[in-house]
Amino acid sequence: MSAEPAIYLDGVRFSYARKGPVVLDMDRFEVAAGEKVFLKGASGSGKSTLLGLIAGIMAPTAGRIDVLGRPMSKLSGGRRDSLRAERLGVIFQMFNLLPYLPAGANVMLPARFSPRRNEACKVAGGAEAEARRLMSRLQLDPKQYWSSPPTELSVGQQQRVAAARALIGRPGLVLADEPTSALDADARDAFLSLLIEECAASGAALLFVSHDGSLASKFDRAVDLSELNAARVGT
Numbered sequence: 185m186s187a188e189p190a191i192y193l194d195g196v197r198f199s200y201a202r203k204g205p206v207v208l209d210m211d212r213f214e215v216a217a218g219e220k221v222f223l224k225g226a227s228g229s230g231k232s233t234l235l236g237l238i239a240g241i242m243a244p245t246a247g248r249i250d251v252l253g254r255p256m257s258k259l260s261g262g263r264r265d266s267l268r269a270e271r272l273g274v275i276f277q278m279f280n281l282l283p284y285l286p287a288g289a290n291v292m293l294p295a296r297f298s299p300r301r302n303e304a305c306k307v308a309g310g311a312e313a314e315a316r317r318l319m320s321r322l323q324l325d326p327k328q329y330w331s332s333p334p335t336e337l338s339v340g341q342q343q344r345v346a347a348a349r350a351l352i353g354r355p356g357l358v359l360a361d362e363p364t365s366a367l368d369a370d371a372r373d374a375f376l377s378l379l380i381e382e383c384a385a386s387g388a389a390l391l392f393v394s395h396d397g398s399l400a401s402k403f404d405r406a407v408d409l410s411e412l413n414a415a416r417v418g419t
């Protein structure tokens with residue numbers, strides 16, 4: 185496992201519009217390699233914005249964000265996309281599954297787009313074998329659901345597909361934005377335990393956003409963005 189931090193953020197400011205309000209203003213934030221961090225904060229405190237910046241979907245207005253030792257915030261949009269595809273697993277609030285691809289093909293997507301992740305699947309017998317293993321681990325039987333279109337899956341099942349897709353090919357960092365908000369308490373706890381186990385098995389750091397503070401005890405550390413973000417939007 186790399187000793188470089190999974191996330192290193194220094195003096196970051198971000199506005200959605202050139203003359204718009206500063207929505208994120210953070211001095212320092214770090215997540216160690218393999219660390220599991222729970223990120224909470226009031227609605228509108230900037231959690232999704234922070235994840236978008238770490239994932240390289242947007243670039244900060246000022247400051248530096250390194251991801252797995254790479255200078256994410258200094259890269260062009262195209263190179264940020266490549267870094268995200270090669271090294272990050274991202275589970276969005278709405279899962280962002282491709283509706284025209286069946287579940288199994290959705291899980292395999294990162295391995296199709298990233299040679300590095302495809303290569304990492306070889307120890308498991310290839311990308312399809314690894315996709316099936318991850319679906320089984322996340323309690324979504326691939327014999328039954330491999331060919332199912334996402335529209336025919338329940339919200340909880342779609343979430344498992346999104347998690348398996350994020351985990352395929354050993355990403356160094358998994359970012360999860362409220363992935364449990366649609367689940368009941370038992371399903372939520374089971375899902376989170378499996379996600380944490382799989383991140384630990386592949387050595388991935390996990391930054392997990394949720395409003396539900398009762399989940400925090402499962403993590404190495406909990407962080408409140410309302411305290412870290414000097415912009416204090418939404419509070």
Ligand SMILES: Nc1ncnc2c1ncn2[C@@H]1O[C@H](COP(=O)(O)OP(=O)(O)OP(=O)(O)O)[C@@H](O)[C@H]1O
Pocket residue numbers: 200201207225226227228229230231232233234417418
């Ligand atoms: N696309 C956008 N354009 C302009 N402003 C935005 C955009 N997305 C979010 N914001 C603003 O940025 C601030 C932070 O929003 P963000 O979605 O990051 O908060 P959050 O903590 O994830 O909220 P929630 O817990 O409700 O999901 C809010 O004031 C919001 O209105």
